[in-house]
Amino acid sequence: MEKRTLFLIIIFVILGLFIGGGVGYFLGVEKGKSQIERPVKIPEEIFMRAGEVVEIEGNIIHLKAKVLGGKIDLKTGQAETEILKVSIDQYTEITFPEDPQSGHPIEAKFEDIKIGFLLYVSSSENIKDEKEFRAKEIIILNEL
Secondary structure, rough: OOOOHHHHHHHHHHHHHHHHHHHHHHHHHHHHHHHHHHOOOOOOHHHHHHHEEEEOOOEEEEEEEEEOOOOOOOOOOOOEEEEEEEEEOOOOEEEEEEOOOOEEEEEHHHHHHHOOOOEEOOOOOOOOOOOOOOOOOOEEEEEE
């Protein structure tokens, strides 16, 4: 084979690889975007939220919680967050998780809640779109 023909074949093979790789990359990125941007289905009613305690102000706990259906930063992996204001009254039940031996929750007090703790907070009302609500029950999960 002539050197010039061999050279042209090598050039076309290299160009084909670059073009094929570029098209494959583009199609993969577009498919990934469509999967990421798919909306998350959120129930009509939500009665429980989880979050980290960032501030305690009187009988109000400020929780940093993930936004329902919020976006995730692909570079950092961090979810979009919001601050929820949860009010506590004398009827709010506060517990630690269930004792594995007895199967019953361990009673706790408001004073046991500290900044940095992770809480599950439930309400008797639909709190899907609420940023402030009264807690019916709080479960103190642990220290983050």
